[in-house]
Amino acid sequence: MKKALSSLILSTIGYWCFGQVQNTNGTTMNIPSGTNLTLSGLNFQNNAGATIIQSGTMNMIGNTTGRDIINNGTFNGSLGTIQMTGITEQQVQGNSIVNTGIFDINNGGQGVSISNTGSLRIHNSLTLTNGRLFTTNASPVRFVNTASNPTENNTSHIVGTAIMESRVVNAGALGTFLHFSMAAGADVGNLELTRRSGDGTATSRGFIPTSGFVVPVGFESIDAHWLANVTNNVDRDITLSWLSAWDNGKDLTQMQLWRTNSPFNIISPWILKTVGVVDMSSRTHTASISLGELQNGWTVSDITNPLPLDLLSFNVKLSENQKDVEITWFAKNEVKLLQYEIERSTDNLFFEKIHTETPKNLTDNSYYFLDKDVNTLGKPIVYYRLVQKELNQTFQKTPSKAVYFRKAFVANVYPNPYQDAFHVKIHNPENHVVTLRLTDNLGRLQFSTLLTGEYIHFQSSRVLSDLPAGSYILEVITLHQTQTFQLIKQ
Numbered sequence: 001m002k003k004a005l006s007s008l009i010l011s012t013i014g015y016w017c018f019g020q021v022q023n024t025n026g027t028t029m030n031i032p033s034g035t036n037l038t039l040s041g042l043n044f045q046n047n048a049g050a051t052i053i054q055s056g057t058m059n060m061i062g063n064t065t066g067r068d069i070i071n072n073g074t075f076n077g078s079l080g081t082i083q084m085t086g087i088t089e090q091q092v093q094g095n096s097i098v099n100t101g102i103f104d105i106n107n108g109g110q111g112v113s114i115s116n117t118g119s120l121r122i123h124n125s126l127t128l129t130n131g132r133l134f135t136t137n138a139s140p141v142r143f144v145n146t147a148s149n150p151t152e153n154n155t156s157h158i159v160g161t162a163i164m165e166s167r168v169v170n171a172g173a174l175g176t177f178l179h180f181s182m183a184a185g186a187d188v189g190n191l192e193l194t195r196r197s198g199d200g201t202a203t204s205r206g207f208i209p210t211s212g213f214v215v216p217v218g219f220e221s222i223d224a225h226w227l228a229n230v231t232n233n234v235d236r237d238i239t240l241s242w243l244s245a246w247d248n249g250k251d252l253t254q255m256q257l258w259r260t261n262s263p264f265n266i267i268s269p270w271i272l273k274t275v276g277v278v279d280m281s282s283r284t285h286t287a288s289i290s291l292g293e294l295q296n297g298w299t300v301s302d303i304t305n306p307l308p309l310d311l312l313s314f315n316v317k318l319s320e321n322q323k324d325v326e327i328t329w330f331a332k333n334e335v336k337l338l339q340y341e342i343e344r345s346t347d348n349l350f351f352e353k354i355h356t357e358t359p360k361n362l363t364d365n366s367y368y369f370l371d372k373d374v375n376t377l378g379k380p381i382v383y384y385r386l387v388q389k390e391l392n393q394t395f396q397k398t399p400s401k402a403v404y405f406r407k408a409f410v411a412n413v414y415p416n417p418y419q420d421a422f423h424v425k426i427h428n429p430e431n432h433v434v435t436l437r438l439t440d441n442l443g444r445l446q447f448s449t450l451l452t453g454e455y456i457h458f459q460s461s462r463v464l465s466d467l468p469a470g471s472y473i474l475e476v477i478t479l480h481q482t483q484t485f486q487l488i489k490q
Contacts, residue, residue: 062086159198189231
């Protein structure tokens, strides 16, 4: 049955509807405080041009189609309550915002999917009594500045995109909201927070929420990340926390904090914030955010799953005339990047700036620089590194790369990453004693040996093949120099 409601005011304590309820174009429906509108086995349609004014309670018991609320008009329920109490997954659809004071999900753990492009907007509270809320980027759940933090657990939480709309924080603390909190400190002004969480698998009705983490170039973090957008990008202490349902198989004893270069994207470039590893078995991490880094995206991953940086390649080579050095690099997503700087060193310790380059900010950013007459320095090895200087004056530096002139000491490591064994080939023209030294990212020595000869070929032992997967530092040390390689064990 299709029932049209025209300029209707529901004033009774209880109102039951069976069939299909449709609020036709141009009409207004008022559900006043104290009124309980219960809809069983049907959907509720608010068409374009129509208005819902709700301060009472709507109880959606559910129907076989799952299309419980379809809103294409004005839905002003900021003082009202919507209860979702069906026995299958329920849905909110349409192309206009659904404003509600309280949104309560208690449908036996089946959950509610939000696919109205105008979003679900909470003015008081999201109550996850028993069931999850599934959202997308285009259809998020939004919390206005009067709304409280939703209480989430492993069986009842938000899967997809949730937004805490801009609220005044200034120099005060922000209590936990969407598993993000901020200690009191410098004046941040207003803060808007976006969190994406959950694994993004299809629901029982085939609805696919936003993946909790957009996988950049094949690497993953936990299934949660946060974007902070503030008026004043200042130093603050923040705390991130997450549910065990979002662990995504990470080793919580070997975690690292990562950030993006912008609050407006969640893909590469990702920049490592922490040095070494942190035990986050408690699923919470507090970090001091400095140098104006707060206005970025944040997530955590374990040491065996580092997130990619924006610099895709950086290479140096000796030119054919054996005098000049050719330097090339390729980058993407040059968001908020001020300039590149090329630095040169003859001892791999002290570097000097020899060139600056302005970012192109194109889809594909290829760069080339020729360092002329380097042979006149009279050194067998010259080192180069690339510095990325951001608009907020922070710096990211690549590992140094060496160029070898005639009769130079040369070391090569392959394969890298390795699984069972790796090889080190060394040209040692001056026959110095060579030390191989392998340490983990905490500086703990894993292996050391001495080698001699002009041409050296070292193959790793069974001991090294049994090392845990992760990132290691391999040093090739002679009397006059040290070459350092980052070695990845898979």
